[in-house]
Amino acid sequence: MQNILNALNRALGLIISLDKEVFSIVLLSFSVSLTAVFFSSLFSLPLSLLLALKKFRGSRFIVNTINSLMAVPAVAVGLVIYLLISRRGPLGVLGLLYTPWAMIFAQALLATPIITSLSLQTLKRIGSMVRETAVSLGASGWQMVITILKEAKSSLMAAFIVGFARVIGETGMTMMVGGNIKGATRVMTTAIALETMKGDFELAVALGIILLTVAFLLNIFLQMVQGFGQTR
Amino acid sequence: MNIKAEKICKSFNGKEVLRSIDIEIAESRINCVIGPNGAGKTTLFKILTLLDKATSGEVYFDGSPSSLLSPEEKLNLRRRIGMVMQNPFMFNTSVWKNVAYGLKLRKDRNIAGKVEKALKIVELYSIKEQSALTLSSGEAQRVALARAMVLEPEILFLDEPMANLDPLSTKIIEGLILKMENEHNATIVMATHNLLQARRFGERVFVLRQGEIIQQGRAEEVFHYPSSSFAAEFMEVGNLFRGRLIIEEGTQKLDLGRIKVEVVPNSEFGKIGASVFATLRPEDILLSLEPFHSSARNSFLGEIRNMQDRGGIIWVTMEPIPRFSGSKAESTSTPFVAVITKRSQEEMGLKVGMRVYFTFKASCVNVFE
Amino acid sequence: MIILVAMAVSYLLLSVIILILARRGKEPQLILATTTSVQDSGLLDVLLPPFEEKDKCRVKVIGVGSGQAIRLAKEGNVDVILLHDPIGEEIFVKEGYGVTRYNIMYNDFVIVGPDEDTAHIRGGREGAKALKKIAASKSTFISRGNDSGTHRKEGELWRVAGIEPSGSWYIEAGTGMVGTLRIANEMRAYILTDRGTYLAHRKELNLTILVQGDENLYNLYSIIPLSKEKYPHVNYLLAMKLVEFITGIEGQDIIRTYGQKEYGEPLFFPLSISGLIEEE
Numbered sequence: 001m002q003n004i005l006n007a008l009n010r011a012l013g014l015i016i017s018l019d020k021e022v023f024s025i026v027l028l029s030f031s032v033s034l035t036a037v038f039f040s041s042l043f044s045l046p047l048s049l050l051l052a053l054k055k056f057r058g059s060r061f062i063v064n065t066i067n068s069l070m071a072v073p074a075v076a077v078g079l080v081i082y083l084l085i086s087r088r089g090p091l092g093v094l095g096l097l098y099t100p101w102a103m104i105f106a107q108a109l110l111a112t113p114i115i116t117s118l119s120l121q122t123l124k125r126i127g128s129m130v131r132e133t134a135v136s137l138g139a140s141g142w143q144m145v146i147t148i149l150k151e152a153k154s155s156l157m158a159a160f161i162v163g164f165a166r167v168i169g170e171t172g173m174t175m176m177v178g179g180n181i182k183g184a185t186r187v188m189t190t191a192i193a194l195e196t197m198k199g200d201f202e203l204a205v206a207l208g209i210i211l212l213t214v215a216f217l218l219n220i221f222l223q224m225v226q227g228f229g230q231t232r
Numbered sequence: 233m234n235i236k237a238e239k240i241c242k243s244f245n246g247k248e249v250l251r252s253i254d255i256e257i258a259e260s261r262i263n264c265v266i267g268p269n270g271a272g273k274t275t276l277f278k279i280l281t282l283l284d285k286a287t288s289g290e291v292y293f294d295g296s297p298s299s300l301l302s303p304e305e306k307l308n309l310r311r312r313i314g315m316v317m318q319n320p321f322m323f324n325t326s327v328w329k330n331v332a333y334g335l336k337l338r339k340d341r342n343i344a345g346k347v348e349k350a351l352k353i354v355e356l357y358s359i360k361e362q363s364a365l366t367l368s369s370g371e372a373q374r375v376a377l378a379r380a381m382v383l384e385p386e387i388l389f390l391d392e393p394m395a396n397l398d399p400l401s402t403k404i405i406e407g408l409i410l411k412m413e414n415e416h417n418a419t420i421v422m423a424t425h426n427l428l429q430a431r432r433f434g435e436r437v438f439v440l441r442q443g444e445i446i447q448q449g450r451a452e453e454v455f456h457y458p459s460s461s462f463a464a465e466f467m468e469v470g471n472l473f474r475g476r477l478i479i480e481e482g483t484q485k486l487d488l489g490r491i492k493v494e495v496v497p498n499s500e501f502g503k504i505g506a507s508v509f510a511t512l513r514p515e516d517i518l519l520s521l522e523p524f525h526s527s528a529r530n531s532f533l534g535e536i537r538n539m540q541d542r543g544g545i546i547w548v549t550m551e552p553i554p555r556f557s558g559s560k561a562e563s564t565s566t567p568f569v570a571v572i573t574k575r576s577q578e579e580m581g582l583k584v585g586m587r588v589y590f591t592f593k594a595s596c597v598n599v600f601e
Numbered sequence: 602m603i604i605l606v607a608m609a610v611s612y613l614l615l616s617v618i619i620l621i622l623a624r625r626g627k628e629p630q631l632i633l634a635t636t637t638s639v640q641d642s643g644l645l646d647v648l649l650p651p652f653e654e655k656d657k658c659r660v661k662v663i664g665v666g667s668g669q670a671i672r673l674a675k676e677g678n679v680d681v682i683l684l685h686d687p688i689g690e691e692i693f694v695k696e697g698y699g700v701t702r703y704n705i706m707y708n709d710f711v712i713v714g715p716d717e718d719t720a721h722i723r724g725g726r727e728g729a730k731a732l733k734k735i736a737a738s739k740s741t742f743i744s745r746g747n748d749s750g751t752h753r754k755e756g757e758l759w760r761v762a763g764i765e766p767s768g769s770w771y772i773e774a775g776t777g778m779v780g781t782l783r784i785a786n787e788m789r790a791y792i793l794t795d796r797g798t799y800l801a802h803r804k805e806l807n808l809t810i811l812v813q814g815d816e817n818l819y820n821l822y823s824i825i826p827l828s829k830e831k832y833p834h835v836n837y838l839l840a841m842k843l844v845e846f847i848t849g850i851e852g853q854d855i856i857r858t859y860g861q862k863e864y865g866e867p868l869f870f871p872l873s874i875s876g877l878i879e880e881e
Contacts, residue, residue: 003805043612087677087834094617095834097678098632098661105616133321136283137334137379138311141303147333151324181661182646194664197777198641 003201011205022206029187032100033168036107037115037160043108044116045156049145052123053131063120069113078173081106085177098179103187106177110170111163118159119152126152157225165218169211233294233312233386233419234259235280240289242275242443249275251443252289257387262413263421264434264451271440273423274318277389280421281315282306311338314385318392320376322364327356330364330375334383350378355404370401377405381412387419388412394429409433459600470514470569477504477599483529486510486599488566491552494529494594508599514547516596517570521580524591531591534568536584539577546577550590630659631839634673635683636750637777639822640664642797642868648855652846658839668748674698674825677832681840685750685795685822699825700837703844706822706856706869710754712812713782713799714740714791726814728793729761736762739770741790745781746773750820755793758817782806795820797868800860822869 014022051059083089085096085105096102127148134144149156171189178185180194188207195204235257242250249272257263257280265273278284280291282298291298293309301309323330331350335343351357354374359367364375373393380388390409394402410433412418424430430437430451437454439447447459475488477495485492486508495510518524524531534550548570570590572582582588639645640662649660665673667686674682675698682699684690693699712722712731720740722731735742744766745752759766772790774781778798785792786806799810812818824847826840846852853871860868 039616042615043608046608087832092677093834098663101619129321130323132278132283132317133323134333135310136281136313136315136317138307138337138383140307140337143337147323179661179663181663184659184661197637197780 007201007205010202011209014202014206015209019206022203022210024183025186025188025191025207026210028100028185029168029189032103032174032187033107033164036104036167037111037164039104040108040111040115040163041160044112044119044159048116048119048123049149051120052127053145053148066113066116066120070117072113074110074170074173075176077110078106078176081109081173081177097177098181098185100178100185102177103174103185106173107167107170110173111167114166115159115163118162119156122152122155122159123148126155154225158222161218161222161225165215165222169215233309234292235387236292237280237286238290238292240276240279240286240291242272242279242284243287249443250279250286253443253445255280255438255445255448257419257421258436259419260413260417261419261435262409262433263419263436263438264430265421265423265438265440266425266427266430266434267423267440268425270442272443273440274391276440277315277391277421277423281313281389282310283315311383312386314380314383314388316373316376316380316388316390316393318395319369320372320379322367322372322375324365325363326361327351327364327367327375328360331378331382334379338383346382350382353381353408354378368398368401369396370398373397374401374404377408381408385418387421390420390422392423392425394424394426406433470571471512473510473512473566474507475510477506477508479504486597490554490566491532493597495597495599496595510600511598512568512592512596514569514571516592517568518591519548519570519572519576519580519582520589520591523589526591527593528591529594530597531589532568533587534590536582536586536588537567539582539584541574544574546572546574546582548572548577548582548588550588552590553587628657628659629836629839630661631681631836631843632661632663632679633681633683633843634663634665634670634679636667636670636685637664638749638751638795638798639683639685641777641779642801642860644797644856644859644869647859648847648852651851651855652843655846656839656842660843666747666749667753674827677827677834679827680835680837681824681826681843683822683824685820686753687821687823689753690823690825694825697828698831700828702823702825703848704821704823704872705847705852706872708796708820708822708869709813710751710793710818710820711796711799711810712791712793713785713806713808714811715789715807716809717789718811720791722791723809723811725812728758728812728815728818731812732758732766733762733764735791736764736766736771739768741770741772741788742766743781743785743788743790743792744771744773745776745778745793747775749778751778751793751795754818754820758793761817782808797860800864800866800868803864821872 051063081102082097085091085094085102087095087097096105130148130151131144134147139147169189171193174187175190175193178187178190180186180190186194188211192204192207192211195201195207237253237255240250240253240255241248253276255276265276267273275284279286293301296305298306323333328347328351332343332347335346340346348357351360354377356371356374356378359371364372367375377390377393393405393409397405409420409422413420422430422433434451437448437451438445439454447454473486473488473493475486475493478485478487478492480492484495484497484504486495493510518528533553535553536548536550538549540547540549549567550570551567568590580588635645641664645662649662652658653660663673663679667684667689670679670682670684671686671689671693673679674693683705690699690702694702710728712728714720714722720731720735720738722734725731732742744755772784772788774784776784778794779802782792782794782798782802783806784790786808791811792808796813799806799808824844826837826844827835829835829837847856856869856871857867860866
């Protein structure tokens with residue numbers, strides 16, 4: 001018990017004093033995960049818009065595929081990426097392994113099915129409602145799409161938040177492709193894992209507290225955002 | 233703008249919703265499409281406003297068939313047509329911005345002025361900043377109407393504009409429709425299952441049933457002379473009979489069992505002896521306590537079975553009493569419904585069980601197959 | 602659908618472009634794979650910065666199990682490895698993956714356990730003998746079980762003892778050295794550990810050193826740069842500079858003094874010629 005209290009004490013100390021190591025790890029976590037979600041949404045958004053608004057042969061198949069991909073465990077994604085970017089792999093020449101970009105790549109892949117699926121659901125729902133009204137009022141194709149996006153703003157935000165929460169808390173895959181290198185690819189989750197195994201609890205606890213706070217805030221943020229969309 | 237549809241058919245997943253519809257919208261008039269729910273009114277509207285495509289058939293806009301129009305031409309047409317749907321969708325923003333939506337799309341120069349005017353007309357100016365999602369259905373309908381009107385469409389389609397509305401909203405919207413038609417010479421096409429409305433507004437009426445137009449014409453014609461039993465029932469003509477055409481004493485009569493009703497000879501309906509339908513509007517029946525001598529050919533004694541007060545108007549249901557007892561006295565009943573004002577009812581002291589005379593002209597009886 | 606394909610292609614292109622750009626203009630770097638025990642000891646945190654400063658570069662350290670480090674190296678994902686697995690290392694060099702082994706330091710393994718010492722191994726010097734006693738008395742023994750340097754050493758000792766350990770008393774944990782020590786602590790069990798890690802965490806553990814000093818228990822650390830012939834992309838020059846630094850006076854000095862302050866004893870002993878000379 002004493003150990004835990006000590007660790008807690010020192011951890012709080014680290015946080016309050018804005019310890020450089022702690023916060024550089026936190027900063028890296030955020031940059032990696034935010035960038036990952038950004039790239040993921042660049043892909044997910046147009047895709048889900050397309051699937052939601054246009055019927056074409058094979059769209060059902062794609063939707064089913066995306067939904068199944070959501071169930072893929074993170075470590076499987078990590079394995080695939082590792083094999084891809086390892087020196088022996090097809091993308092080995094890019095030298096991506098053990099860099100933040102590898103983590104971003106992996107996290108983006110992990111987040112994409114989730115973000116796409118959630119966006120798709122919401123765009124379909126809102127799309128059908130908005131489409132008629134917008135078109136009857138004289139909206140062209142693009143104007144209608146923009147209107148749909150505006151109406152779906154909060155639900156789309158919610159989709160991004162869910163994706164972000166998923167990746168910022170991920171450990172195994174991020175460690176596999178990032179290497180958990182001090183000062184380069186060490187993020188909150190991998191650092192906590194490492195420090196705990198090493199026995200340096202104060203850093204682990206400090207990061208743990210921050211991570212929990214982030215998760216908590218994300219959840220609150222999510223509720224708020226969903227509330228905005230919700231008077232229908 | 234002239235909209236004309238020829239042989240429009242529409243199916244969803246193999247289910248036929250519209251069958252070979254031919255319809256031409258009367259310009260500068262209020263057109264009413266009436267029919268029960270599920271008849272296909274909304275589907276038809278969507279096709280006429282280019283929101284949906286017919287499975288077969290063609291819609292002509294000012295003579296141009298829609299299938300040959302380019303997307304830009306279609307867009308331009310749509311911008312000249314207004315449509316207000318049932319349960320209209322409100323954008324997640326203020327009332328003001330909802331109404332301004334269409335103007336913004338067209339990059340109009342005077343959005344503020346037009347929106348203000350429209351909001352004032354529908355009496356929603358005071359809540360212009362309120363979120364449109366918090367409106368009552370009556371208010372939402374008014375917003376939708378303002379939203380469409382502000383674009384000054386040449387034709388305005390309204391799908392059940394006054395279904396489930398509070399009295400204030402109904403009043404406002406009714407007033408608006410009339411104003412648009414009178415002052416702006418707009419063409420209005422209204423779908424409704426409410427006949428009182430259709431009767432009040434409709435200058436041209438189309439009766440839609442299970443995807444087919446079974447009757448169309450000027451409002452007076454359609455209402456006074458429904459051409460099918462369905463139309464008659466649907467339009468609550470009030471008195472619907474079935475009987476046999478006979479000749480008695482040299483005049484054509486309708487044998488209803490208990491009584492025989494004189495009807496105006498008409499070469500259209502079938503031979504003597506045929507079984508036909510007939511309708512009679514309750515308003516065309518006069519009630520009196522004494523036998524009524526007039527030019528009217530039909531006058532009978534009836535016993536009041538039921539009286540229904542529908543807001544100041546009394547609907548009186550009577551059973552005719554055969555003049556000569558014994559002659560088919562026990563045959564099936566044929567109740568007659570008449571309407572009188574409450575005042576008349578009180579003055580005459582009518583009560584259930586009393587006997588009154590009811591009189592109507594032969595020409596008021598509408599006979600069809 | 603054309604749009605889909607276009608999207609997929611542009612996405613891929615975008616990623617590749619960004620990735621290529623991301624690699625430009627960075628300072629020269631070295632990827633060093635070492636064992637978790639080395640990483641956990643904290644030595645590298647003190648040893649590398651002066652080198653990084655001097656040569657204006659970055660050394661990225663990946664800590665994995667010994668066997669894993671060799672496999673990583675064979676795949677060509679690192680530039681240089683630092684291990685304490687002489688047998689594995691020899692094979693590695695013989696097969697041409699690595700250039701040469703440079704010995705840099707040593708420390709030793711010890712067998713620690715609960716004070717009660719039910720197997721009566723206290724005071725012994727030979728590791729294999731102690732393991733025999735432990736097996737005989739079926740006292741709980743925790744093994745690293747993960748193909749790390751420690752695990753391989755443990756395997757050696759069992760072979761010398763002529764025993765194939767199995768049974769409910771022999772537990773294979775998959776954790777790092779510290780984690781496994783903690784397990785041993787919880788279960789009041791015996792465990793083979795490197796002295797350095799034990800010293801670093803002595804305070805939180807209720808285990809004592811029971812067996813030490815055997816030649817067999819020595820732990821030799823070497824550094825091996827990867828062959829540029831087999832892996833053209835490795836930064837061989839920089840790797841050699843690192844080797845020079847570590848085996849030079851400055852590096853060996855750091856090694857010699859590391860741990861004195863915190864734990865009262867040094868965790869490692871310098872080994873290269875310059876280091877030995879200093880000692881004299």
